[in-house]
Amino acid sequence: MSFDTLDYLAPDAFEVRISELLVATSDGADALIDPSVSEVLRLVKDHLRMDVVFVSEFVDGRRVFRRVETRPEAAVISEGGSSTLEQGFCQRVVDGRLPRLIHDVTSLPNKAELPPTDFPIGAHMSAPIVLTDGRVYGTFCCFSFSANLALTERDLKKLEMCAQLAARKIDAQRAREFEQASASWRLLP
Numbered sequence: 001m002s003f004d005t006l007d008y009l010a011p012d013a014f015e016v017r018i019s020e021l022l023v024a025t026s027d028g029a030d031a032l033i034d035p036s037v038s039e040v041l042r043l044v045k046d047h048l049r050m051d052v053v054f055v056s057e058f059v060d061g062r063r064v065f066r067r068v069e070t071r072p073e074a075a076v077i078s079e080g081g082s083s084t085l086e087q088g089f090c091q092r093v094v095d096g097r098l099p100r101l102i103h104d105v106t107s108l109p110n111k112a113e114l115p116p117t118d119f120p121i122g123a124h125m126s127a128p129i130v131l132t133d134g135r136v137y138g139t140f141c142c143f144s145f146s147a148n149l150a151l152t153e154r155d156l157k158k159l160e161m162c163a164q165l166a167a168r169k170i171d172a173q174r175a176r177e178f179e180q181a182s183a184s185w186r187l188l189p
Helices: 006-021 033-049 092-094 153-187
Strands: 052-059 062-070 081-083 123-131 134-143
Touching: 033 052, 033 062, 033 134, 052 092, 052 123, 062 134, 092 123, 092 134, 123 153, 134 153
Parallel strands: none
Antiparallel strands: 052 062, 052 134, 062 081, 123 134
């Protein structure tokens, strides 16, 4: 029995790097989602061979793209862009109308109910970003323009780990902002 050593080690290296980022802190980060999440987006894009990876926030019935990583030829969404929640897959995954892992969107029995897109979506994976207070911030998603039957439940678990990383970073930034605001209030006469 033989195996390719690089193929065997790659998933572990990915998981180790994500774990390192989970425990890393980003003191002084100005953005709600710090740069380590952007690094995770790149890792996911490359490791899972997806065309687009993003973190979205649900705000007033809209899905706002907070961090986006795409292949150069696949820049179909951008940071700061948004759409209504019903125009995307994210809300459907969160509320259970769509599975978190879709190998081939065209094979879904309810594909006629999906929102139209300006670009093809073949494979899609999504995990909710759940903050410590239980609120769903948004989603950590990725998709490719063509179907991908090679995606596994293990890949979905990796994506869920990335959503947990994003939640931790967002919670930490909110805690820092709260502490700073509290300190400002204490300084007032």
